[in-house]
Amino acid sequence: MSEFDLIARIRARFPSPAAPELGIGDDGALLAPRPGHLLAVSTDSLLAGVHFRPDDPPADIGHKAAAVNLSDLAAMAAEPAACLLALSLPGADTGWLDGFLDGLGGLARRHGMALVGGDTTRGPLAVTLTVLGWVPPGQALRRDAARPGDEVWVTGTLGDAAAALALGEAAEPWLLARLRRPEPRCAAGLALRGLAHAAIDLSDGLLGDLGHVLAASGCGADLELADLPASPALCAAVPEAETRWRYQLCGGDDYELAFTAPPERREAVSAALAAQGVAATRIGRIDLRPGLRLYRPDGRLWPPPARAWQHFADPP
Numbered sequence: 001m002s003e004f005d006l007i008a009r010i011r012a013r014f015p016s017p018a019a020p021e022l023g024i025g026d027d028g029a030l031l032a033p034r035p036g037h038l039l040a041v042s043t044d045s046l047l048a049g050v051h052f053r054p055d056d057p058p059a060d061i062g063h064k065a066a067a068v069n070l071s072d073l074a075a076m077a078a079e080p081a082a083c084l085l086a087l088s089l090p091g092a093d094t095g096w097l098d099g100f101l102d103g104l105g106g107l108a109r110r111h112g113m114a115l116v117g118g119d120t121t122r123g124p125l126a127v128t129l130t131v132l133g134w135v136p137p138g139q140a141l142r143r144d145a146a147r148p149g150d151e152v153w154v155t156g157t158l159g160d161a162a163a164a165l166a167l168g169e170a171a172e173p174w175l176l177a178r179l180r181r182p183e184p185r186c187a188a189g190l191a192l193r194g195l196a197h198a199a200i201d202l203s204d205g206l207l208g209d210l211g212h213v214l215a216a217s218g219c220g221a222d223l224e225l226a227d228l229p230a231s232p233a234l235c236a237a238v239p240e241a242e243t244r245w246r247y248q249l250c251g252g253d254d255y256e257l258a259f260t261a262p263p264e265r266r267e268a269v270s271a272a273l274a275a276q277g278v279a280a281t282r283i284g285r286i287d288l289r290p291g292l293r294l295y296r297p298d299g300r301l302w303p304p305p306a307r308a309w310q311h312f313a314d315p316p
């Protein structure tokens with residue numbers, strides 16, 4: 001099976017968008033701009049041995065490639081439109097490819113995202129997805145838009161994926177699904193247009209990711225550890241509070257949204273997210289004083305644990 005047979009296999013499963021647009025098969029895709037919108041663009045790579053194990057189910061890898069990229073569009077409050085897939089495969093394993101496309105295509109379709117092109121090469125197993133989405137000018141949720149006095153919120157629960165990673169096969173199915181099949185918060189991101197100030201998606205752990213918002217916005221935050229949302233499954237698997245806080249603050253792969261909004265919009269934010277079936281929790285407040293301060297339930301400061309995941313952080 002050649003590169004072109006593989007591409008034909010992909011193309012057969014992702015029909016071109018309606019004319020006059022053009023998807024897979026020519027030198028480039030043709031997309032109609034949506035009038036009055038900005039194009040939000042983001043790309044993320046998943047490498048075998050770094051982001052997933054080579055023997056992970058291919059459908060999980062495909063799902064995750066779509067999820068981590070859709071999560072970036074969600075954090076920009078952009079509506080998914082199309083994506084490009086750069087695939088590096090060690091061999092022409094059609095069974096693997098079909099499973100991978102099942103996972104990727106299932107999530108992409110649910111979010112109205114067409115696959116319109118890409119590249120296929122032979123090499124170490126790696127997946128790079130580039131996603132495109134639409135957002136009206138002035139409505140994107142940016143990292144630099146947090147303001148002192150804003151409340152800090154997160155969607156869903158934190159630390160589930162990190163606990164699943166630590167527990168491995170011993171983790172209960174719900175926790176494992178949080179790691180293997182994250183659901184990007186696209187509807188929540190769109191619902192926060194005009195309500196939230198800043199937003200970021202949580203891929204590397206709240207501590208580091210919220211730190212990016214604080215750095216970009218030139219402010220700090222005070223967080224209440226007792227308010228960090230924990231799932232019943234996490235509480236059962238990790239009963240000790242301090243260990244749980246570490247998972248919730250430093251564990252990666254949550255793919256929830258952290259965002260800030262002024263206190264007078266509290267009810268509007270809750271209602272907008274509830275209408276999308278998304279739970280959200282207030283965990284603290286933005287302050288002029290730089291830095292991130294974590295408060296224990298007894299009011300004492302808790303020293304921040306080691307920082308979030310970072311590629312290149314340690315010498316090999």
Ligand code: ADP
Nearest residue numbers: 007010024025026027028085087117118119120
């Ligand atoms: P070129 O030589 O112009 O780069 P390719 O032979 O790489 O063209 O690709 C042919 C067509 O197939 C292009 O439309 C390209 O976008 C698409 N394509 C290639 N690989 C993939 C892929 N992994 N997923 C989706 N589309 C792909």
Ligand code: MG
Nearest residue numbers: 118119120121
């Ligand atoms: Mg090419």
